[in-house]
Amino acid sequence: MTIRNDDDRRFADLLHHRSARLEQGDPITPPLVSAATYHLPRADVGGYVYGRTTMPTWDEVEAQMAVLEGAPCVSFPSGMAAISAALMAAVVPGRRVVLPSDGYYTVRLFAEQFLKGFGVPVDYVPTLAMGQADFTGAGIVYLETPSNPGLEVCDIAAVAARAHAAGAVVIVDNTTMTAVLQRPLDLGADLVVAADTKAPGGHSDVLFGHVAGRDAAVMARVRDWRKLSGAVPGSFEAWLVHRGMETLELRLSRMCASAQVVAERLAAHPKVRAVRYPGLPDDPSHAVTVRQARGFGFLIGMTLDSADQAEAFLAACPYLARATSFGATHSAGERRARWGDAVPEGFIRLSIGVEPVEALWDGIAEALAVV
Ligand SMILES: Cc1ncc(COP(=O)(O)O)c(C=O)c1O
Structure with missing residues (x-):
């Protein structure tokens, strides 16, 4: 399979993403900051405020992930927290959510127990049939490719083009590949969601997830969802994932x-x-x-x-x-x-x-x- 130079540059940049910001005496590895509150004599000059909004160790892992995704990232305490955030940020009242019938089953449970409960129509389409599916009236088309566990694959660019023509936002769960092996945003997806619990963490000792996307307005909603729902990752978990991502x-x-x-x-x-x-x-x-x-x-x-x-x-x-x-x-x-x-x-x-x-x-x- 072709290894492209721009990919290799990205992997090298990931390892050195802090370098340009370092000053004399700064630690090479990101500090594990556990503070919930930050020195805040004034409210109008920026900086860290309160740990539910953002905090230094999330910022480090998000900056590192952004190198790989080629897009801003928002971190979450699990893959499902990232997936539910993306769905809640993109769902449009009255428009259908199209989910794979053969993807990770917990996403279907979320849709059945919550989205449908709020009156959102949800339809299921096999991954292999996404290429021919009717997306009329869809607000979200959600893909997982290769699917877990059947390893069925659909053509992300082709499905995204048809979904966009129908006015839908395309979300791709990239957990089974990671951004090292597949970059759905480059293929036309609007949002990528991933369980960093899997290969990025890589050592079976941390639950984590992230959402990546290039549309500033949608990503602002994802960020707001995290802040307002309070589904925030722990700093130690962010630090562990940063360490895992290096390898x-x-x-x-x-x-x-x-x-x-x-x-x-x-x-x-x-x-x-x-x-x-x-x-x-x-x-x-x-x-x-x-x-x-x-x-x-x-x-x-x-x-x-x-x-x-x-x-x-x-x-x-x-x-x-x-x-x-x-x-x-x-x-x-x-x-x-x-x-x-x-x-x-x-x-x-x-x-x-x-x-x-x-x-x-x-x-x-x-x-x-x-x-
Ligand atoms: C494809 C896929 N997406 C999402 C998830 C959810 O990740 P988490 O367990 O971190 O919530 C999983 C978990 O197995 C998964 O396999």
Whole structure:
């Protein structure tokens, strides 16, 4: 896949984003500021005021994220806090919200329990059908591509053009790729939302999220939502994510390269019924991913014959954390039908971590041998 120079510059700039602002004796790393209140003899001259509005450690992680997104970012205490903020900032009374029927299920729960409750019409469209969907009357078209967990992909630029023609705002959940691998704002999206709990935090020790966007008015509403709802991230969490982001590109290089190796070997394995990975040339998501992304990601969908076989495989593999998340340093696996996702009973979402790939593969192969 093509590595573009402007991307490499961005990754280098991310690591040095504080450099130009530093003065003699300043710390190289951002200070972890936990103050809730700030010295405020006057109210009319700017500066930090109160920790619910903004504070130094958020500003640091947001500046760092902005380098990667190529757009201003607003940080949140979780991916869902970012997603609900974007939806609440962009929702238009009387206009439909179009959501993927096969994306992260908690977004559908939010829509069912809150948006619909306030009278907002909500429609669900499979990710693969977004390209042909009727967006008439839509206020928001929301995409998650590749989708979690099915790894279906839609053409962001093509869907965004049709959504805009219908007068809708386009929000893309970029969690499964991150801005290192895919930049939806460059493809026409209005807002990007992401769970930085996953690869950006990267170590399974922090919940975090952000919204990125280039429209100042919409981003002001996102910021207001955070201030007025009080859905604010903690400073330690912001600091941890800043630290995690410094190695994001490096970790993703290993994770994506290993995912390609593992996916190819799984696809050739007699005990594996099906494999989904956008990096496999015959995967339905391959062609669009080549066009719109810079890598194929670290998530693999693998299907074994039954729920029992899948659970036995997960129990037998020494290098798969049995956890309901992804994007961390350690590889992880989960049988998604246990949460009711519309996937086969034997479907496992694998998240490939940074283990040396041959050791990881040996662990996977040994576990497959005993199920
Ligand atoms: C694609 C996607 N978006 C959003 C979220 C929500 O993130 P968080 O758990 O940080 O709220 C998740 C969590 O798994 C996810 O997989």
